[in-house]
Amino acid sequence: MSAPAPALAKPLLHLQDLTKTYHTGEVEVKAVRGVTLEIQRGEFVAIMGASGSGKSTLMNMLGCLDQATGGAYLLDGDDVATLDRRQLAMLRNRKLGFVFQSFNLLARTTAIENVELPLLYTMPLTSAKERRRRAVEALERVGLANRLDYHPSRLSGGQQQRIAIARALVSQPELVLADEPTGNLDTRTSIDIMGLFQELNDSGITIVMVTHELDIATYCKRVIVMRDGKVISDNANAERRRATEALAALDDAEKEANVA
Numbered sequence: 001m002s003a004p005a006p007a008l009a010k011p012l013l014h015l016q017d018l019t020k021t022y023h024t025g026e027v028e029v030k031a032v033r034g035v036t037l038e039i040q041r042g043e044f045v046a047i048m049g050a051s052g053s054g055k056s057t058l059m060n061m062l063g064c065l066d067q068a069t070g071g072a073y074l075l076d077g078d079d080v081a082t083l084d085r086r087q088l089a090m091l092r093n094r095k096l097g098f099v100f101q102s103f104n105l106l107a108r109t110t111a112i113e114n115v116e117l118p119l120l121y122t123m124p125l126t127s128a129k130e131r132r133r134r135a136v137e138a139l140e141r142v143g144l145a146n147r148l149d150y151h152p153s154r155l156s157g158g159q160q161q162r163i164a165i166a167r168a169l170v171s172q173p174e175l176v177l178a179d180e181p182t183g184n185l186d187t188r189t190s191i192d193i194m195g196l197f198q199e200l201n202d203s204g205i206t207i208v209m210v211t212h213e214l215d216i217a218t219y220c221k222r223v224i225v226m227r228d229g230k231v232i233s234d235n236a237n238a239e240r241r242r243a244t245e246a247l248a249a250l251d252d253a254e255k256e257a258n259v260a
């Protein structure tokens with residue numbers, strides 16, 4: 001007798017013919033024109049494509065920051081179109097973490113206070129002591145436990161992005177959405193941040209990341225390319241690079257250059 005077929009795992013994200021049309025005055029912009037795809041738990045996906053191809057629009061819908069104008073989006077089986085504002089806010093807080101190109105940290109607020117911020121909006125409420133404990137834990141995870149009381153202006157770009165990643169992690173999300181997280185960083189710092197994302201992905205967090213740099217996409221497990229609001233290719237990345245190896249190679253190259 002043959003073994004029973006394994007039950008198909010429910011995808012974390014399921015998009016069915018998703019569209020987004022903006023109406024500004026007389027003008028209609030079809031930013032996303034029918035995207036159908038599934039993303040399973042544990043994936044690390046890069047979304048690429050030319051400027052204006054609809055990447056951020058798609059990400060905003062994935063993050064429940066913006067509603068689709070057509071099609072369906074199921075997040076962990078829930079059709080987000082059926083949820084009200086309060087339910088959406090809860091879903092975002094419970095399941096999603098966000099990382100942006102420009103870090104979006106509060107300038108007059110210390111690293112740890114920035115990281116604690118999402119925990120001010122949890123239901124049930126999180127006590128001040130627990131908020132601090134979890135923020136410290138998240139900052140340890142990104143390697144910045146020694147910068148708790150620094151303001152963003154005293155931190156490098158890479159450190160600021162690590163704080164932003166800690167803020168995304170503090171609510172223990174299943175899915176991290178990142179729009180050009182390395183867009184403002186130099187090459188080494190970018191690889192470093194990709195290393196952190198690979199670590200998080202290895203620990204089970206699903207990551208969807210927009211990047212326009214091919215080099216950065218090589219650290220992801222799957223690469224989706226958009227053009228004019230549509231997916232034009234979607235492939236597993238068979239030659240995925242490990243950031244730790246790339247950083248070691250960079251170190252060696254620099255040492256050699258100094259010796260020469």
Ligand SMILES: Nc1ncnc2c1ncn2[C@@H]1O[C@H](COP(=O)(O)OP(=O)(O)OP(=O)(O)O)[C@@H](O)[C@H]1O
Pocket residue numbers: 022023024029030031049050051052053054055056057058212
């Ligand atoms: N709020 C908005 N109102 C009207 N049109 C918009 C809005 N946001 C985006 N668009 C339009 O939708 C299209 C897709 O924009 P989107 O920001 O998703 O592109 P992108 O792929 O993220 O580009 P980039 O690489 O430059 O960030 C563009 O034509 C843009 O002008």
Ligand SMILES: [Mg+2]
Pocket residue numbers: 055056057
């Ligand atoms: Mg964009």
